[in-house]
Every structure is written in C-alpha cells, then in structure tokens.
Amino acid sequence: MPYFCDKYRILEREEIAKDIYSYVISCPEAAAYARAGQFVHIRAEGYTLRRPISICEIDKKKGTVRFVFEVRGGGTDKISQLTVDDYMDIILPLGNGFSVNEISDEKSIVVVGGGIGVPPMCGLAACYKNVKAIIGFRSKDRVILEEDLKRIGADVTVCTDDGSYGYNGVVTLPLEEELKKGKTAMVYACGPLPMLKAAVNTAKKYNVPCEVSLEERMACGVGACVGCACRINRNGENLVLRVCKDGPVFKGEEVVF
Amino acid sequence: MSMEKDLSVTVAGVRFPNPVIAASGTYGFGQDYTDLYPLNKLGGISCKGTTLLPKDGNPAPRIAETPAGMLNSVGLQNPGVDAFISKYLPIAKKEGNVIIANVAGATLEDYKQAVQRLDTTDVDMIEVNISCPNVKQGGASWGVSCEGAAAVTKTVRSVTKKPLMLKLTPNVTNIVDIAKAAEAEGADCVSLINTLLGMRIDIKTRRPILKNNVGGFSGPAVFPVAVRMVWQVANAVNIDVVGMGGISTSEDAVEMMMAGAKAVQIGTAVFTDPYSPLKVIEGLKQYMIDNNLNSLEEITGTVQPW
Numbered sequence: 272m273p274y275f276c277d278k279y280r281i282l283e284r285e286e287i288a289k290d291i292y293s294y295v296i297s298c299p300e301a302a303a304y305a306r307a308g309q310f311v312h313i314r315a316e317g318y319t320l321r322r323p324i325s326i327c328e329i330d331k332k333k334g335t336v337r338f339v340f341e342v343r344g345g346g347t348d349k350i351s352q353l354t355v356d357d358y359m360d361i362i363l364p365l366g367n368g369f370s371v372n373e374i375s376d377e378k379s380i381v382v383v384g385g386g387i388g389v390p391p392m393c394g395l396a397a398c399y400k401n402v403k404a405i406i407g408f409r410s411k412d413r414v415i416l417e418e419d420l421k422r423i424g425a426d427v428t429v430c431t432d433d434g435s436y437g438y439n440g441v442v443t444l445p446l447e448e449e450l451k452k453g454k455t456a457m458v459y460a461c462g463p464l465p466m467l468k469a470a471v472n473t474a475k476k477y478n479v480p481c482e483v484s485l486e487e488r489m490a491c492g493v494g495a496c497v498g499c500a501c502r503i504n505r506n507g508e509n510l511v512l513r514v515c516k517d518g519p520v521f522k523g524e525e526v527v528f
Numbered sequence: 529m530s531m532e533k534d535l536s537v538t539v540a541g542v543r544f545p546n547p548v549i550a551a552s553g554t555y556g557f558g559q560d561y562t563d564l565y566p567l568n569k570l571g572g573i574s575c576k577g578t579t580l581l582p583k584d585g586n587p588a589p590r591i592a593e594t595p596a597g598m599l600n601s602v603g604l605q606n607p608g609v610d611a612f613i614s615k616y617l618p619i620a621k622k623e624g625n626v627i628i629a630n631v632a633g634a635t636l637e638d639y640k641q642a643v644q645r646l647d648t649t650d651v652d653m654i655e656v657n658i659s660c661p662n663v664k665q666g667g668a669s670w671g672v673s674c675e676g677a678a679a680v681t682k683t684v685r686s687v688t689k690k691p692l693m694l695k696l697t698p699n700v701t702n703i704v705d706i707a708k709a710a711e712a713e714g715a716d717c718v719s720l721i722n723t724l725l726g727m728r729i730d731i732k733t734r735r736p737i738l739k740n741n742v743g744g745f746s747g748p749a750v751f752p753v754a755v756r757m758v759w760q761v762a763n764a765v766n767i768d769v770v771g772m773g774g775i776s777t778s779e780d781a782v783e784m785m786m787a788g789a790k791a792v793q794i795g796t797a798v799f800t801d802p803y804s805p806l807k808v809i810e811g812l813k814q815y816m817i818d819n820n821l822n823s824l825e826e827i828t829g830t831v832q833p834w
C-alpha cells in the first residue's frame with residue numbers, strides 16, 4: 272500500500288477535552304488507501320522527529336482523515352497550534368492497520384480502548400455492524416469519543432479509574448462479561464501496555480482472537496531505520512519487528528510483553 | 529527554464545551522478561522511500577550497516593529526541609550480509625545509482641568474511657563502519673585508536689579491490705591521526721562523521737530514555753562538529769573525503785564541501801523531511817547556476833581559513 276507525504280489543509284480543529292485535539296485534514300489520495308489502525312506521522316515545526324498519531328476516522332467520499340491527540344510535550348503542543356486552513360506536513364497512511372474480517376450478523380466484535388488509545392477504535396468500529404466498545408479513562412474529564420462511537424453505531428461502555436463516570440474500574444471486567452456471552456468474533460485493543468496485556472489474556476481465556484496496536488518511539492515511521500523495535504513471537508520464532516511497518520497492529524498472542 | 533547542470537562528482541574513482549548520498553542506517557536498503565520518489569534521484573545510498581551474521585540489535589526504546597537532533601541505539605539490527613547480498617542488493621542495484629554496502633564487525637574475522645562476500649558482488653563501494661565495539665578489546669570501538677582503525681583497514685583491504693570508504697567515529701581525541709592510519713593501510717576514501725555518543729534522561733522517572741542508556745547523537749545539532757572534523761581530515765589526507773553529520777539544506781552541503789568533502793551523506797534530515805535529499809540536490813544545482821560552476825568539485829576544500 273502506498274503512502275504519501277505532503278502538506279495537507281486542515282478542515283476542522285476542535286479541543287475535545289483539556290489538551291486533547293481533534294483534527295480533520297483534506298487528503299483525498301491518502302484517504303483512498305487509509306485503513307483503520309494505521310497512523311499518520313506529523314511534522315512539528317522546529318522538531319527533528321515527527322509525531323506518530325493514529326488515524327481516528329476516514330471519510331473516503333470526502334477524502335478526509337481525522338485524528339485525535341493529546342498534548343504531551345513540545346512537539347504535540349506545536350502541532351496543536353495549527354488551525355483551520357493551515358497546512359500540516361504529514362506522512363500517511365502508515366503501518367498495517369487492523370484486520371477486518373467477514374463475520375455473521377449474530378456475532379459482534381469488541382473494541383477496547385484506553386485513554387489516548389481510543390481514537391483508532393472509531394475507524395475500526397465503522398467497519399463492522401455489531402460493535403461493543405469498552406473504553407477506559409482516568410476520570411470523567413478525560414473521557415473522549417464516547418458520542419462519536421455511539422454515532423458510528425457501537426454499544427459503548429465507559430470505565431473510569433476513579434469511578435467519576437460510568438463503570439468504576441478497568442476495562443478488563445466489562446470485557447470479560449461481554450466475552451462470557453459467547454457472541455464475540457474478535458477483540459481489538461489499543462492503549463497502555465498493562466491494558467493490552469489484560470485484553471490479550473482475557474481474549475485467550477475465552478478463545479477469541481485478539482489484535483493489539485503497539486506504541487514505540489519512532490524516527491522514520493516508514494520502516495527504514497529500525498528504530499521502533501518490538502519483540503514478536505511468530506510460529507515459535509522470536510523476531511524483532513518494526514512497529515511502524517510490520518505493525519502497529521499485531522496478533523495479541525504474538526506480542527512478547 | 530532550468531539550465532542543465534552536471535552535478536556529478538567522483539569519489540575514490542566512483543562517479544556519483546550527484547553528490548547526495550543517503551547515510552547508512554537512515555534509508556534502509558533503499559526500498560522504504562520509493563513511494564515518494566525513485567531511488568535513482570539520489571547520487572547513491574549507503575545501505576543499512578550489515579554484519580556477518582544477522583543481529584537483533586538493542587532493546588527498545590531506541591530513539592530519543594534532542595534539541596535539533598536525536599539519539600539512536602538501534603544496535604546494528606540487520607539481516608546479515610548474506611541476506612543483504614541475495615535479497616536487498618539486487619533491487620538496490622537495479623533501482624539506484626551508486627550502491628554502497630556498509631559493514632560492521634565485532635572481530636577482525638567478522639569484517640574480513642563480510643567484505644570477502646561483498647567482494648564477489650556488484651556492489652559499487654564498501655563503507656567500513658569502525659564505530660562498533662571491538663569485543664576482544666573490552667568493547668571500545670575500533671575507530672578510537674589508530675591501531676584499531678589500521679587493523680580493520682588492513683584486514684578488509686587484503687580481501688577486496690573494491691573502493692573502500694572508512695567511516696570514522698567522532699568520539700576520539702584526534703580524528704586526523706585515525707584518518708591517516710586508515711589512509712596508510714589502503715583506504716580509498718574516508719567518510720565522517722558517525723554519531724557522537726550521547727544520553728538523555730527522563731526527569732520524571734530518572735531513567736534514561738534509551739533502554740541502552742546511551743546512544744548515537746545525530747542531526748542538525750552536530751553539524752558544526754562535523755564541519756570542523758571534515759576540514760581537519762581533508763587537510764591532512766590525500767584521499768577523498770565524504771562529509772556528513774547534520775546536513776539538512778543545500779547550504780549545509782555547500783559548507784561541508786567547502787570544508788573538504790567531495791560528496792555528502794544525509795541521514796537524520798530524512799526523518800524530519802523525506803524530501804530533504806531532493807531539496808539539497810535542487811539547491812546545489814541552483815548554487816552551480818548562481819555561481820557559474822561547471823562542477824561541484826570546484827568548491828571542495830575551498831574554505832579560506834583565517
């Protein structure tokens with residue numbers, strides 16, 4: 272699948288929670304190829320390295336891509352200063368994306384997202400008819416994309432660590448409850464490592480295939496520098512693969528946590 | 529209307545259609561940027577450093593950002609020289625201009641065997657990375673002593689007639705002596721600089737950002753160090769010099785050439801802007817037009833020191 276690198280016009284910008292920004296850019300060529308779970312690599316003026324950010328939603332008809340990121344340090348802060356009609360220097364779409372499989376109407380998929388790992392779940396939810404979304408945050412003021420997932424048609428359960436909103440606790444218990452129903456064809460997860468690990472183990476317990484999206488510090492983003500290594504066990508073989516090119520999505524059981 | 533200019537340069541007898549070469553480790557084996565532009569736009573590519581046997585490299589995180597630069601501790605992850613020869617070299621040769629193999633080794637025997645295998649291929653040049661640790665000498669890198677640099681050069685020279693480019697490490701007290709040692713043992717040219725040893729610490733966790741604790745520092749921040757070293761080396765040796773370290777614009781490339789480089793390599797700048805090598809080439813062309821040059825070699829070593 273080809274990728275592109277250009278300066279793309281910003282169509283929409285919104286601060287959807289404190290320090291969390293949603294952008295929609297116009298990129299018809301790239302949008303035509305983009306898949307859920309892929310990412311964009313954004314240049315931050317004055318910084319050497321680009322910032323990898325997951326694709327949140329893709330509108331192939333309009334030729335747009337949406338992404339959502341939190342300002343964590345200088346680079347994301349710089350990018351967040353760009354406004355509508357500015358141009359953003361982006362390489363996209365990168366990485367492999369989630370696998371989307373044919374499933375019967377009685378079956379559903381579960382998408383599990385933690386914090387800033389929730390955005391890619393929107394694009395993925397749009398690929399399936401029956402979607403259960405279980406999304407976890409620190410507290411009520413950090414909750415993002417709940418309404419978006421509902422708009423896309425997902426049945427959403429929100430969890431907060433402090434119980435200030437929705438289910439009080441981590442995503443693992445609601446996930447287990449959902450899997451117990453025996454209707455789940457596939458589990459997808461993106462978020463902090465402990466959450467991914469829990470999702471993988473829970474899915475395994477119920478014999479449901481699981482895919483997770485990994486994060487690693489990146490330089491090139493396109494597979495050239497081998498900077499973003501992760502350890503994968505595939506067919507009994509220990510491999511060091513690239514999160515940016517071989518991932519960021521991997522089969523849960525293959526990841527060496 | 530753009531005037532046709534011949535940007536070619538000759539380094540150690542090898543003609544490059546333009547003096548911009550992708551730096552080893554930043555451009556893979558030449559296949560990762562072809563979605564954006566063909567490999568043959570570049571004068572050449574120095575492929576990812578390869579070792580005799582495949583290598584898994586260091587644990588992640590391997591990348592840390594710095595003001596105007598970055599650190600890497602990839603640890604020479606590569607598929608090994610045989611995979612390079614069978615799988616990657618043929619495609620690079622077909623699609624690119626000058627293809628340079630980059631080799632590293634932990635022992636002299638490693639270097640010897642890797643270069644021996646490359647000798648029978650159609651690779652155009654061999655760049656020898658002597659920044660990697662000499663395992664028998666407690667892990668200090670080959671390139672930090674004249675003896676180490678000389679030993680590696682002599683070893684690889686004995687097994688190939690291909691043009692040899694010795695890549696020097698800047699982590700030394702006197703880079704000129706090292707360059708002379710390589711020249712004396714038969715290096716056809718030298719390239720510099722490899723990365724400077726650096727470190728960053730996350731002040732929240734008190735942990736180094738790199739899992740390897742330390743890593744190689746590159747990018748625009750190292751440019752003045754690189755210019756100084758290229759200048760010193762070019763003044764001291766009679767073989768060609770390829771300059772690199774922090775080049776991101778055509779002005780940087782001109783400056784590096786004035787310091788004494790015949791060609792340049794670009795690494796980290798590609799991460800910031802994948803098109804930067806093309807922009808440098810365009811800028812060099814414009815520089816030739818503006819300054820009425822027939823060859824870019826006319827600027828090599830033309831700095832007029834005070």
Ligand SMILES: Cc1cc2nc3c(=O)[nH]c(=O)nc-3n(C[C@H](O)[C@H](O)[C@H](O)COP(=O)(O)OP(=O)(O)OC[C@H]3O[C@@H](n4cnc5c(N)ncnc54)[C@H](O)[C@@H]3O)c2cc1C
Pocket residue numbers: 310320321322323324325326338339340341342343344345346347348387390391485486487488489519592593
């Ligand atoms: C495939 C992928 C998808 C991602 N998707 C999203 C997303 O949708 N929304 C979102 O808010 N964040 C996402 N992230 C994390 C995001 O890339 C980092 O938060 C961001 O790079 C931090 O940059 P900074 O300038 O704010 O921080 P700084 O700490 O100043 O960054 C310094 C350096 O560290 C790197 N870095 C720091 N934290 C991370 C991290 N967690 N992962 C990778 N590199 C890091 C930066 O890229 C930069 O090179 C994703 C990361 C990856 C690898």
Ligand SMILES: Cc1cc2nc3c(=O)[nH]c(=O)nc-3n(C[C@H](O)[C@H](O)[C@H](O)COP(=O)(O)O)c2cc1C
Pocket residue numbers: 490496498551552553554576577578600602604630657695721722723744745746747748750772773774775793794795796797
């Ligand atoms: C991620 C990365 C990997 C590198 N790998 C190698 C390598 O395998 N062999 C080598 O000789 N140099 C390697 N280098 C060094 C570069 O080739 C170059 O000497 C250095 O980065 C300075 O140039 P720059 O500032 O333009 O990047 C690597 C540099 C980076 C950033």
Ligand code: FES
Pocket residue numbers: 488489490491492493494495496497498499513514515516
């Ligand atoms: S970031 Fe360069 S290979 Fe993944």
